[in-house]
Amino acid sequence: MNGAEALLRTLVDSGVDVCFANPGTSEMQLVSAIGQSDAMRPILCLFEGVVTGAADGYARMADKPAATLLHLGSGISNAMANLHNAKRARVPLVNIVGDHATYHQQYDAPLTADVPARARICSAWSRVAESADDLSVSGAQAVQAAMQGAGAIATVIVPANHAWDEAKEAAPALAASQLQLAAEEAIATVADALGNGKRTAILLGGRALREHNLAAAGRIAAASGATLLCETFPARLQRGAGRVPVQRVPYFGEQVAELLQPFEQLILVGSAAPVSFFAYPGKPSWLTPESCDIHTLASVDEDINTALLALADKIDAPATPTTLVQRNQPTSPSGPLTPMAIGETLSALLPQHCIVSDEGATCGLSIYAATERATAHDWLTLTGGAIGQGLPLSLGAAIACPNRKVVALQADGSGMYTIQALWTMAREQTDVTIVLLNNRSYAILNIELARVGAGEPNAKTLSMLDLSNPDMSFVDMARGMGVAATRAENAEEFHQQFATAMTTKRPQLIEAMVSQ
């Protein structure tokens, strides 16, 4: 057994059985070890941003880490943007990054780069394996580190000689640590606050947005009259008919400030207080009114479920929430293909327990609003703002949940960042329907250009935010990667194509030619 084989065995024993991969020469022993393993499923991706975005989507749905397999400093560099999003999503994720053999690094061969420095930047925990025997030990530690709190990014760097040298044994899996309980005092303080008569909002984030925790929060709201809010970019929100409704904090700071203005106290559960996404001249970054008290019930890494249940008990909340989302009357829109029309179609046709990956940017916000009363589903968003997450995320979610339909709402500009994800969807025959929102523009930047006070834009300035010239055809690109694709020019066409997609289990893309 060589070091690579020992590492593989330990990862599998630790519960890791999916590996999103883009390997190179220095990882060939790891590739071979995966090839020999019955238990590890390799998923080849054509770019490392797809690898890590998929691992993020997988972890959001599976609540356990996938492994990634990355090639040297360039591989982890390419992986970094979606690792940023994964970090903000607080998911568990284990990177296995190859490096040159220890004795080879001194020669400064062309691909030599500082892999540990890159790993430190994008990982909560990272470590260079010190020997063939240490490789599987590092693997066990990485899985344990990834499962700390809500989840974290752990990276093992594998010098090639440690992968091919002989290892004595595979290290045993390490015990998963328990979630830390929220402080009794925090729960008592919040319980008192909920009784003080002040107008209260409870801002939910992280795992507080799972169905059972929303139910607990709904009971607390019923007892206290508090308003339930949801963080702006949740990793995974369980929403739709039969679930406790939450109001999502808007994207633009002015709207956030307006939303928060009436409240005298804000209770945080698995979330931080809202801040402006970007800074703008003369506008505040901090959005909670100064007069508003802020209390934290539980941090994102603490045991949110126990804290919510204890709080509900303490304030004698009813056994069930009093307000649940009612299913809307499905409609079939017609006319121009506006984001709202797309939202109406989705609201009518999304199948129960489907998963929506939303990197719809400007369009996504309208579609989100229009699907509030759809059947129960999970909504995944761009947690860290690094675009190019949506397609990989939907791929990973589909791998984690092969029996659930996945719908990827994908803006055109950000979709182009990791368009290679389509090929892996075709290869793995994942059940993903991509709604490619083609408005031929970085539309959000046209809005932001005005908001940052950058003056009246001229044609040259606007051309830098424009995605026409030439117009792209995502239908052609999808077909080029083996994904069936159609184009919808109006609401009727879209509705019909989306209806067909919802009853066909395969990867497929609908290019929605959006009218604003």
Next chain:
Amino acid sequence: MNGAEALLRTLVDSGVDVCFANPGTSEMQLVSAIGQSDAMRPILCLFEGVVTGAADGYARMADKPAATLLHLGSGISNAMANLHNAKRARVPLVNIVGDHATYHQQYDAPLTADVPARARICSAWSRVAESADDLSVSGAQAVQAAMQGAGAIATVIVPANHAWDEAKEAAPALAASQLQLAAEEAIATVADALGNGKRTAILLGGRALREHNLAAAGRIAAASGATLLCETFPARLQRGAGRVPVQRVPYFGEQVAELLQPFEQLILVGSAAPVSFFAYPGKPSWLTPESCDIHTLASVDEDINTALLALADKIDAPATPTTLVQRNQPTSPSGPLTPMAIGETLSALLPQHCIVSDEGATCGLSIYAATERATAHDWLTLTGGAIGQGLPLSLGAAIACPNRKVVALQADGSGMYTIQALWTMAREQTDVTIVLLNNRSYAILNIELARVGAGEPNAKTLSMLDLSNPDMSFVDMARGMGVAATRAENAEEFHQQFATAMTTKRPQLIEAMVSQ
């Protein structure tokens, strides 16, 4: 005048007039400043790896830096792999990276990341601008830093408030530093060595591979009988008919060792001694025979031209080289579309002074060999081994040299890394012909798998290196991004399509269905 406008003015005054860009909200003042400037040409790219790869290609041909415009930590993360290649190519390059406003960073908004740490990893020089006035000062320093030696990567980080705050004036351009002369002693030592009767190779790299320096090296070879070698992955080699021939050091270590075995001394000019690209079990990393003396005439950052001319003088070399490449008899191949057949077509049809960007991987090596006696042209290679360089590099080269045909030899697997480059080629109507070498495999990895001794691969292992299932159509993908495309299934079809491409000035892709 705000800070962004001052920076723009200083960059233009410093000779920087092309900016490859993928901006976001925090860079809107910079976008607006570019929009207002008549002198700066913005080139929108759909991914940051395209931005920096294009800036590398531009610099290799223009011998001066382009600017890049990148969005926050995620932008520079995505830019990093091609910055690694640019670093290895020793080109000048100036990154302008937006960051959150200084006062906003404390709030840990979703996109907040450690931009300076990322910049340090991929730059020889980096600095956070400290005020609106300091912004243009930083810009001037960055251009100066980028022009040090052969060229370096310089990065200015721009907190958004410094871009929008008022600036008093635009800092003046700084004087470019002169190339450092090689030590007199080094020249004398090498002159002596060339007279000692030992079998000698001169290994040329960096700017030693430009035509005028090759001519000087050819004179030295004529006088001394030394063999001229070229580094394995040159940034820019001027080759073909009428130029001094050099033998390129092979990729595989065994072949390198065999090539070097006869030599008793090795003279380095702008290159390091060859080392193995990767480590392999039981194979050496260092490839120069122990008995071979190594002397350095000039480092890659020194004045190679003056050193070569001084050496030629010192050894009384003839006024001109005695050996020049003779144009071959053009042929028109037929039958299966092998890499050699593609090479024959290129050798026959490459137009004078065209530029070849070679990320052809396994196929590229054969094509290189077959084009040795083509008409004079420039050959650019994957300097740092981080795949996904070829298409962006050809884009940037075409921007630098609008009157020269650019041919991109692009392997399928690495082409998918930065396939978005096609769109910018169409948008800018660059005269690039892409020869997409489709062998439906990471072919090099199939070779390396055996070389690293990873055992007999099974079907599962091989599937991780396979790019069929589904087969990709680069014709469809190219058309989806506005680039005209055709497919060639045999040598005759390829020859005819390539001939047409050489007489049509526009971006176009030929998908070459390669038989091995």
